[in-house]
Amino acid sequence: MAGVLVFLLAGGCAFFLSLLALDVVRRGFEQYQRRYLARSVNDLSGMFLFLDPKQILRLNLCALLLLAAGGYWAGGALFAALAAAGGFFSPSLLVRLYRRRRLLRFNAQLVDGLQQMANALRAGFTLQQAIDQVGREGDAPLRQEFGLLIKEVKLGLPLDEALAAMAKRLGSEELDLIATSTAIARQLGGNLAELFESIAATIRERFRLEGRIAALTSQGKLQGVIVAALPLGVGLFLDAYRPDLIGPMFETAYGYVLVGAVVLLQGTGFVVIRRIVAIDV
Secondary structure, X not given: OHHHHHHHHHHHHHHHHHHHHHHHHHHHHHHHHHHHHHHHHHHHHHOOXXXXXXXXXXXXXXXXXXXXXXXXXXXXXXXXXXXXXXXXXXXXXXXXXXXXXXXXXXXXXXXXXXXXXXXXXXXXXXXXXXXXXXXXXXXXXXXXXXXXXXXXXXXXXXXXXXXXXXHHHHXXXXXXXXXXXXXXXXXXXXXXXXXXXXXXHHHHHHHHHHHHHHHHHHHHHHHHHHHHHHHHHHHHHHHHHOHHHHHHHHOOHHXXXXXXXXXXXXXXXXXXXXXXHOOOO
C-alpha cells in the first residue's frame, strides 16, 4: 500500500512538473515568435519586401521540418538534428544574404547616381530636385530609397535628417559619408557638385581595391571551405564504403563526443580562416 502511494505521489509530481515545463516552453515560444516576427517584418520592410508575419513563421517552420526530414533520411537522428538547426537559422541567414546583396547593388548604383546629381546641380537644379531626378531615372534599389527620401522631405523632414536616416536604415558607409559631407557643405556653403564628384571617385577607388583584395584572398577562402568540408566528405565516403568503421561512432557516448569535438574544431578553424582573409578597406 505504501509503495502504491509513493508511486501515485511521484506520478502526480511528474505530471504537474510536465505541465509547468510545457507552460514555460509555450510562453517562451510565444515571446520568441513575437520578437522574431517583429524583427523579420522590420528587416523585410526595410528592403521593400512586404510579407504577412504569419507567412514568415510558416516559411521558417517549413524550412525546419523539410531539412530535418532530409537529414534524417540521409544520416539518421544526428543529421536530422543538425539539419533542423540549419533550417531554424536558414531564413534569417537568407535575409541577411539578400540584404547584403541589395546593399552592394545600391552602392554600385550610387556611384553613377552621384555623377548624375553633380551634373544636375551644375545645370541649376536644387539638391532635392537632383535627388528626385536620379531616383525617378534609376533602378531598384536606388529608385526605392531615393523615392522614400523625397517622400519624407515632402512630409516635412529636413533633407539632412532624411539622408542620415537613409544611411542608418541601409547601413551603407558610402551613404553615411555622403550624408555627413552634404550636411557640412550645406552649412558652410561648399560646392556640392564638386563634392559629389570627389566622393564618387573615392567610392570607385574603394571598389577597385576591394575587388583586388577579393581576388588575392580567394585562395585562402577556398582553402577554408575545403578544410571544413573534408572531414564530412571523408565520413560520408567511409559510411558508404566501410559502414562498420563509422557505425560504432554513433552507438556510444564517446563516439558522439568525438563527433561533436570534430565539428567544433572544424567550425572554429573555418571561422578563424575567414577572419584572417577578411580585410576591411
